[in-house]
Amino acid sequence: MSLRNRNVATLEGFVGDNYFDLVTDVSETWERIKQSPHYKEDFGVALFTRMFEAAPDMWVHFPWGLEGHNHHLLESPHLAAVARQFTKMLDRAIEMLGPDLQLVENQLQWLGVSHAYLGLTPVHYTLIGQALMATLESKLGAGSGHPRKFTRRHKDSWNTIYSFISTSMIQGAFLDLKRVSSVSKIGTH
Structure with a gap:
């Protein structure tokens, strides 16, 4: 099975x-x-x-968060910069969704490697996913009379695509860990 076919199968x-x-x-x-x-x-x-707010211990994954958890950190220019970067990454991931699934998965796996070095684990991806859904509902409105309603179908679609994104990133981190582990074993023989 080619890499592209494997990616299609993964996404399917x-x-x-x-x-x-x-x-x-x-x-x-x-x-x-x-x-x-x-x-x-x-x-x-x-x-x-x-x-x-849901997971205060997440602050430790951000260098400026080591200063302590308080309301001032939420107003930090560092948070604003990370927020823009996250949204930009999400923007790019959404734009990349399309027929070239190999490119999407490869980019997400690389991103997963860089986030693994920040100490993110699969549990963190779950927390981010929950925050993502809550933020989308808040911004788009989940109420029946809301003009920009975020429907159950939208939420299901986002959950599915986010699952693909986060799983690809986690796989990238795992594959890199496996690669590093095998290289270190070679060096010890």
Whole structure:
């Protein structure tokens, strides 16, 4: 099986036959988020605020967070910069969703390697996913009368695509750990 076929099979394991419907749902709702003039910072800060409130120990994964957990850190220019970077990365991942799944998965795996060096584990990806869904619901509105409603279908689509993104990143971290482990074994013989 070629790498491309393996990637298609991997993604189909998450989304089945409705991949393009999922991508459409995610892209359309993301376009609504992007209508806000400062969406990169606003969305990212809202997401990180939710995440840090739910899991205060996440601060230790950020050098400026080692100063201690308090409300001043939520107003930190460092948080704003990380928030913009996260939203930019999410923006790029959504833009990349399409027929070239090999490129998407390879980029996400590389990103997973860099995040593993920051100490992120699969549990952290779950926390980020929960914060992502809560932020999307907050920004797009989950109420029945809300004009920018974030429906159950949208949430399911986002959950599926986020599962693919996070699993690809976790796989990248695991593959790098495996590579480093095998290299260190060679060096000891």
